[in-house]
Amino acid sequence: MKGSIKRNLxxxxxxxxxxxxxxxxxENGEEVICIDNYSTGEKRNIEKWIGHKRFELIRHDITLxxxxxxxxxxxxxxxxxxxxxQANPIKTxxxxxxxxxxxxxxxxxxxxKLLLASTSEVYGDSLVHPQxxxxxxxxxxxxIRSCYDEGKRLAEALCVxxxxxxxxxxxxxxxxxxxxxxMLPSDGRVISNFVVQALQGxxxxxxxxxxxxxxxxxxxxxxxxxxxLMNSNYSGPINIxxxxxxxILDIAExxxxxxxxxxxxxxxxLPSDDPSRRKPNIALAKEYLYWEPKVSFSHGLDKTIKYFTxxxxx
Numbered sequence: 001m002k003g004s005i006k007r008n009l010x011x012x013x014x015x016x017x018x019x020x021x022x023x024x025x026x027e028n029g030e031e032v033i034c035i036d037n038y039s040t041g042e043k044r045n046i047e048k049w050i051g052h053k054r055f056e057l058i059r060h061d062i063t064l065x066x067x068x069x070x071x072x073x074x075x076x077x078x079x080x081x082x083x084x085x086q087a088n089p090i091k092t093x094x095x096x097x098x099x100x101x102x103x104x105x106x107x108x109x110x111x112x113k114l115l116l117a118s119t120s121e122v123y124g125d126s127l128v129h130p131q132x133x134x135x136x137x138x139x140x141x142x143x144i145r146s147c148y149d150e151g152k153r154l155a156e157a158l159c160v161x162x163x164x165x166x167x168x169x170x171x172x173x174x175x176x177x178x179x180x181x182x183m184l185p186s187d188g189r190v191i192s193n194f195v196v197q198a199l200q201g202x203x204x205x206x207x208x209x210x211x212x213x214x215x216x217x218x219x220x221x222x223x224x225x226x227x228x229l230m231n232s233n234y235s236g237p238i239n240i241x242x243x244x245x246x247x248i249l250d251i252a253e254x255x256x257x258x259x260x261x262x263x264x265x266x267x268x269x270l271p272s273d274d275p276s277r278r279k280p281n282i283a284l285a286k287e288y289l290y291w292e293p294k295v296s297f298s299h300g301l302d303k304t305i306k307y308f309t310x311x312x313x314x
Contacts, residue, residue: 003294005300006100007031009070011062012077014041016182020223021074022046026054033068037061040079045182073114089147096151104162115230121149125275127300133237144272171229173232176241176280180219180300181307190214194252195308198259208270210249215279217242218300221293228289236243241280243292
């Protein structure tokens with residue numbers, strides 16, 4: 001490490017969240033090695049940094065070990081939307097387990113701090129509302145989402161075991177629904193689905209009656225929380241998300257009103273194991289990180305819609 005400049009490894013660094021983190025770290029004057037195999041990441045997300053003296057890009061699959069000299073590992077690599085992680089559930093499970101295992105092994109060898117990007121999906125179809133970190137969850141271990149939900153639960157367990165057995169300095173961050181520029185138009189997530197459908201003049205598809213709820217955090221707020229956690233003395237798990245709760249139908253109507261109020265909203269059957277309510281309790285984030293989201297849902301949507309308007313090939 002040169003002076004106080006940290007050498008950071010970001011796995012999944014060309015993805016939605018990873019690329020925003022790469023931007024933040026480089027803008028803060030740190031060194032960044034970005035690893036991605038482009039399964040869901042896109043090179044254009046980090047293209048502006050290629051050739052920069054503090055940035056290195058490596059195409060690599062984290063199910064395979066890699067040897068690097070780094071100070072901090074931000075472990076984000078994994079398909080995060082149901083469309084992608086259910087497409088090849090065995091590969092998803094391997095990516096989560098072997099990827100986390102390999103990154104923890106690297107952290108142990110070079111004495112690096114590791115932050116695991118876990119997920120609110122560890123709570124499953126929660127019987128507790130809002131969800132707090134002491135809740136053990138209600139996950140279907142053999143459902144169509146289990147490759148991701150149980151995979152991340154195992155990743156958390158691995159991190160804590162490496163902390164107990166090998167004194168690896170870990171941080172566990174449970175990420176709730178996040179949105180913003182660089183989401184993939186085909187990722188099947190609620191906001192990207194509605195925005196893309198509306199911009200293309202299609203009916204907005206709501207699954208079930210649309211009464212299920214989600215809480216959406218704008219990506220800039222999420223990344224600030226991630227950086228604060230890494231720089232804190234709190235290992236987690238800790239929820240990072242926006243506690244403002246909306247029904248899916250509310251979200252469809254808000255997005256429709258912003259793009260084309262004349263569009264129809266249609267209903268399709270609800271997918272299996274779809275959580276009925278999702279809202280973070282962020283008391284620990286407020287207490288230990290002095291963090292809470294700042295970007296309003298309306299303002300974040302405007303930025304997201306502009307991104308898709310500028311980049312979507314209609």
